[in-house]
Amino acid sequence: MDSLKIILSFTLLVSLSSATSVVDFCVADFRFPVTPAGYSCKNPANLTVDDFVFSSLSVPGNMSNIFNLGVVPAFDVTFPALNGLGLSMVRLDLGVGGVVPIHSHRASELILVIEGTIIAGFIGSDNTPYYKTLNKGDIMIFPASLLHFQVNNGNSPALAFVSLNSASPGFQTTTFALASNDLPTDVIQKITLLDTTQVRKLKTVFGGTN
Template sequence: MNLLIFSVLSLLVSLSYANIIQSDYCVGDLSLPSSPAGYSCKNPAKVTADDFVYSGLRVAGNSANPFKFGASTAFVPQFPGLNGMGLSITRADLEVGGVVPIHTHRVSELIIVIEGTIIAGFIDTNNTAYYKTLTKGDVMIFPPTLLHFQVNVGSTPVLAYASFASENPGIQIVDTALFGNSLPSELIKKVALLDDAQIKKLKKMFGGTN
């Protein structure tokens, strides 16, 4: 009886994997529109080894901004070989005093510090804050959709890498969302409890209108 149950379970597992793995890969065809399911597959006859290699993370992101933070991303629009793979990676460079501002993604994120010292943390839906000082070799996980941040608290620049449970995890930075849009300042004043002068200053900084 136990052997029969084991055989049935093994068959179900085999069938489930057969349904999941339809092909070896689906390199994204960036010449076609994307959809919630990702990009259409590039013609396999035109796929090369270069489709599975990306060198963009060799270069630090541009940190000439108020946060003194730069990011180089390897999401599917930059690295079409990730299409359908369910993972991606980002390089983060923080100058001394630099900050990755409070932001959120659609999926979980795992960060590893390569050089430097940061305070990293997130806030859960009970408004409990979890934060820790991380140094070289430390790893921290940020659960999906929760607000999180990193701050360089050391005396040297920081290099870190973050991996995501999606090839296109999305990002929404709170400051940009609030002050880089076309919402009337009067509305922002009500929802953010900020005065008019603060809102105008921040809208100018982040490119917002109205």
């Protein structure tokens, strides 16, 4: 009986200790640099419910770009309450013919079509393409790190929301990676088999040099 009392007392002490040290969230404090584990936390005493609400996804993104694409991200850098929670969301507005260019990131992605029709797909590591025309209400998953894309193939603007299993998923677009920097044209030509004229055209469009 004494042993049972000791065990119950120890369990209670552990429970009380854990309860006083539980951290439910870590709203990012941008006064300190980001680390591989995320941002430092704001003092919970200074937080309000508004710190946990993000309203920008109600507004279409700016589509005045070469891809006719508007992107509104709810990542940790725009919605600090996501810090450390392992999820995020993005609003995609695609004009007629609009494109989310082929890209990759370190998180898996789930797309939900709200309006319009979108061809969406990804390319497996064995170079097998998986793509389909998605309609309103359809969802599709893109596994982490694989190249994927979306194209509005309808006659009206399209709207989709994507969720990702990271608060900071990263985003690397193949075209930008090649043509928006000073990677030499002759190197790009060799590694892509694009001709020099095409490479220089891409560099002109995306601000690259050399």
